[in-house]
Amino acid sequence: MFFKRASADSAVDVREPEPGAPVMALRGVDKSFPAGAGQTFVLRRIVLDIAPGEFVSIMGPSGAGKSTLLHILGLHDSAWSGEYSLMGHTVHTLPAKERSALQKRHIGFVFQSYHLLDNLTVYENIELPLSYRDVKKSERQSIVADVLDRFGIVAKKDLYPSQLSGGQQQLVGVARAIVASPAVILADEPTGNLHSGQAQEIMELFRHLNQQGTTIVQVTHSETNAAYGSRVIRLRDGFIDLS
Ligand SMILES: Nc1ncnc2c1ncn2[C@@H]1O[C@H](COP(=O)(O)OP(=O)(O)O)[C@@H](O)[C@H]1O
Ligand SMILES: [Mg+2]
Numbered sequence: 216m217f218f219k220r221a222s223a224d225s226a227v228d229v230r231e232p233e234p235g236a237p238v239m240a241l242r243g244v245d246k247s248f249p250a251g252a253g254q255t256f257v258l259r260r261i262v263l264d265i266a267p268g269e270f271v272s273i274m275g276p277s278g279a280g281k282s283t284l285l286h287i288l289g290l291h292d293s294a295w296s297g298e299y300s301l302m303g304h305t306v307h308t309l310p311a312k313e314r315s316a317l318q319k320r321h322i323g324f325v326f327q328s329y330h331l332l333d334n335l336t337v338y339e340n341i342e343l344p345l346s347y348r349d350v351k352k353s354e355r356q357s358i359v360a361d362v363l364d365r366f367g368i369v370a371k372k373d374l375y376p377s378q379l380s381g382g383q384q385q386l387v388g389v390a391r392a393i394v395a396s397p398a399v400i401l402a403d404e405p406t407g408n409l410h411s412g413q414a415q416e417i418m419e420l421f422r423h424l425n426q427q428g429t430t431i432v433q434v435t436h437s438e439t440n441a442a443y444g445s446r447v448i449r450l451r452d453g454f455i456d457l458s
Pocket of ligand 2: 281282283327403
C-alpha cells in the first residue's frame with residue numbers, strides 16, 4: 216500500500232450511496248456576482264456527473280470558471296443556485312455544520328494558491344486533516360512521517376509556510392490533501408508551480424490513488440497532466456463546452 220490509511224471514523228453519518236450512483240452530481244448550477252445594476256454569471260446551467268473512481272480533468276481558458284466550479288464541488292462556496300448531490304447528500308439543503316463535516320470527512324482539496332495556515336508548521340499543516348478524524352496521535356505521527364518522507368520534505372517539517380518556496384508550499388498543499396486518504400481529491404492546478412519531474416511524481420501519485428478507488432477531479436492547463444485522467448471537461452465562459 217502506498218500510504219498507511221487513516222482509520223475510519225463514525226462522527227459523520229455516511230449513508231452508502233446507491234451502487235453506480237455518481238459521487239458528485241450537479242444540476243442546473245449557476246454562480247453569479249453582482250455587477251452594476253445586474254449580475255455577471257461565472258457559471259451557467261452546469262450539469263455534471265462524476266462517477267465513483269473517475270479521474271476527471273477540467274480544462275479551459277483563464278477566467279472560464281474552473282476554480283469556481285472546483286470550490287463549489289469542494290464545499291468551499293455555498294453562494295450559488297441549483298442542486299448538488301455529494302455521496303448521496305443533498306448539499307443545497309444541508310446546514311453549514313453538516314456541509315463542513317462532510318467536507319472534512321471526505322474531501323482533500325489542493326488550492327491553486329496553496330492556502331496553508333501561516334501560523335502552523337509544515338508538519339502541523341499536514342497533520343491537520345488527520346486531527347479532524349478519529350486517528351490516534353501515534354498513528355497520526357506515523358502517517359505524517361510517511362507522507363513527509365514520500366514528498367521529500369522531511370527537512371522542512373518545522374518550517375512555516377512563509378519560509379518555503381512556492382513549489383514547496385504546493386507540495387505541502389498536495390500532501391495535506393491526500394494525507395487522510397479522502398474518498399475525493401479536488402486539485403486546482405496542483406502542479407502549476409512544480410518542475411516537470413515533481414509534476415510527474417504528483418500525477419503518478421494521483422494515478423495510484425485513483426487505482427485504489429479515490430475519485431479525482433483536477434483543474435489543469437497541461438495536456439500531459441490531463442492524460443493521466445480518463446475524461447476531460449472543457450469550460451468556456453462559465454459553460455461546459457459540449458462541442
Ligand atoms: N468576487 C468576484 N467578483 C466578481 N467576479 C469574480 C469574483 N471572483 C471571481 N470572479 C470572476 O469569475 C470568473 C471565473 O474565475 P475562476 O473560476 O477563478 O476562473 P479560472 O479558474 O477558470 O481561471 C473570472 O472572470 C473572475 O474574474
Ligand atoms: Mg483558477
